[in-house]
Amino acid sequence: MSQTENKGSLISSEAYEKIDKWIARYPADKRQSALIPALSIVQEMCGNGSLSTELMDEMAAYIGIPEIAVYEVASFYSMYELEPVGRNMVAVCTNISCMLCGGEEIVQHIEDKYGVKIGGTTADGKFTLKQEEECLAACAGAPMMTVNGHYHEKLTLEKVDSIIEGLK
Ligand code: FES
Known part of the structure; x- marks a missing residue:
């Protein structure tokens, strides 16, 4: 999937630009290696400090991995918030x-x-x-x-x- 195919998505094109830079650091069959920085970008730029299920699902589809793989990472690391947070x-x-x-x-x-x-x-x-x-x-x-x-x-x-x- 490319950024242009993501019109109407919850993740902004600015965020996708940053995510793509991370994805480009890895071989094509290892896109999932960019998941941790990608989730940080999405949380900061698109989630008001937290990751909704919809944001995680969109990230899973973009990277091409099962949704559960994203939930596992997001729920394991304490830097990710899965509930709405303060400023x-x-x-x-x-x-x-x-x-x-x-x-x-x-x-x-x-x-x-x-x-x-x-x-x-x-x-x-x-x-x-x-x-x-x-x-x-x-x-x-x-x-x-x-x-x-x-x-x-x-x-x-x-x-x-x-x-x-x-x-x-
Ligand atoms: S116990 Fe090590 S930083 Fe607090």
């Missing part, structure tokens, strides 16, 4: 180093102050507090969290508030 994604690490340095208190603080439970989204849609993260390989900066994939380290509750309050 920003906040994820606090609560693995061992961060836990010992106050990661769980940070989660509790965010839940109490901003009225959001882990896995949920604030009423104003400002951010989703992701499920607790496993170690993000920044233990030296514990406690840490990511906001839209960007690392924030050596957190205090005041720092957390100033980061969250600065979100759009």
